[in-house]
Amino acid sequence: MTSALNDIEPADIHLLTGMLDTMTDHVFLLRIEAGRYRLVYCNQAMERFMNQSDTLLCGLFLDDIVSDSVLYGKIAGNYQRAIAAGHVICYEESTEGFDSAPVTIFETSVSPLRGRDGSSVYICGISRDITARRDAETALQKTNEKLAQQLAENHRLHEKLHEEAMRDPLTNLFNxxxxxxxxxxxxxxxxxxxxxxxxxxxxxxxxxxxxxxxxxxxxxxxxxxxxxxxxxxxxxxxxxxxxxxxxxxxxxxxxxxxxxxxxxxxxxxxxxxxxxxxxxxxxxxxxxxxxxxxxxxxxxxxxxxxxxxxxxxxxxxxxxxxxxxxx
Ligand SMILES: Nc1nc2c(ncn2[C@@H]2O[C@H](COP(=O)(O)OP(=O)(O)OP(=O)(O)O)[C@@H](O)[C@H]2O)c(=O)[nH]1
Incomplete structure (x- = not known):
């Protein structure tokens, strides 16, 4: 993997970004600067999702992009967890609070990385939109609950019929x-x-x-x-x-x-x-x-x-x- 990357000239870095732009998952890289997260790279899928105005996202700080403090707190909290763990972590997150896009559920994995200088810390992440999967699961769960209710009702009716079949309707004594x-x-x-x-x-x-x-x-x-x-x-x-x-x-x-x-x-x-x-x-x-x-x-x-x-x-x-x- 490393040797293959060594074969790519720095001038040909567009080959890598071009490849990342073919993905529907969001790919991003943030650098920690004085406790803030500066977006140094995101692929086109993420750019399109996040950026409803036409300004480029790269170069902006995360707290400028995400103005909702609750949502920002959740995102930054996950990055802190990854840094504390020192390895990749996976979680689900919702964009609730991020006004400019419909509420979306992402399955995200982030990992802490060190820069060439050995001191700068980066967060590298991939987010996959799982909203449709979640919706389908919720719909399936609702269908299952409905089915379970119907089964319970059928069972109750069956018991009632069974009970009625052995009773005299006027006195309710056994028949x-x-x-x-x-x-x-x-x-x-x-x-x-x-x-x-x-x-x-x-x-x-x-x-x-x-x-x-x-x-x-x-x-x-x-x-x-x-x-x-x-x-x-x-x-x-x-x-x-x-x-x-x-x-x-x-x-x-x-x-x-x-x-x-x-x-x-x-x-x-x-x-x-x-x-x-x-x-x-x-x-x-x-x-x-x-x-x-x-x-x-x-x-x-x-x-x-x-x-x-x-x-x-x-x-x-x-x-x-x-x-x-x-x-
Ligand atoms: N109200 C009512 N009457 C009923 C029912 N089933 C039967 N009967 C009546 O019960 C009566 C039974 O009459 P009989 O068999 O002559 O008996 P009895 O008048 O009690 O006379 P003995 O048994 O010889 O003392 C009939 O008039 C039936 O119509 C019912 O569900 N409701």
């Missing part, structure tokens, strides 16, 4: 489909772990008359409030479902028939008759229920549900407002 899936799972587990699963079916007595007397909207409200009371009265592990119409089915994993019966009797004492305040009217309901337990009353979902239904039928047939066991 029949979800109940059957849970029951089948629970019966398998109960068989493996040798514990009981008790089902209870509840049916509001004379609900048709309630609808006839107060209207369907009041009937709906009663179903909603009855569901809420049911939920409040059950354990966390119990699965409460609206089986259909005014019929509810509850799965109580791990509860024997005897324990479930005791719990139901207690719950009935506190909740029957159940009185609601709906549309400024006091509405009172009673309900019948039937209990059946796996494995003794049925090992499969169908058998167990039929047994529970049968127990409920017995409660209705015996005059309603009571709980009956299967068998």
């Amino acid at each position: 029949r489909r979800y109940f059957l899936e849970s029951l089948s799972r629970e019966l398998n587990r109960a068989q493996r772990e040798q514990h009981s699963v008790t089902l209870m079916m509840l049916d509001i007595d004379y609900f048709k008359s309630l609808n006839d007397e107060y209207g369907h909207a009041v009937g709906d409200q009663v179903l909603i409030e009855f569901s809420q009371r049911l939920l409040e009265g059950m354990r966390k592990a119990d699965v409460v479902c609206r089986w259909g119409g005014e019929e509810f089915l509850i799965m109580m994993p791990g509860l024997s028939q005897e324990d479930a019966y005791k719990r139901m009797i207690q719950w009935r004492e506190a909740n029957s008759p159940m009185v609601f305040r709906v549309a400024d009217q006091s509405v009172s309901i009673r309900f019948s229920s039937g209990l059946a337990t796996a494995p003794e009353n049925g090992a499969s979902s169908d058998e167990l549900i039929n047994a529970t239904d049968r127990a409920l039928y017995l409660a209705k047939a015996a005059g309603r407002d009571q709980v009956q066991l299967f068998g």
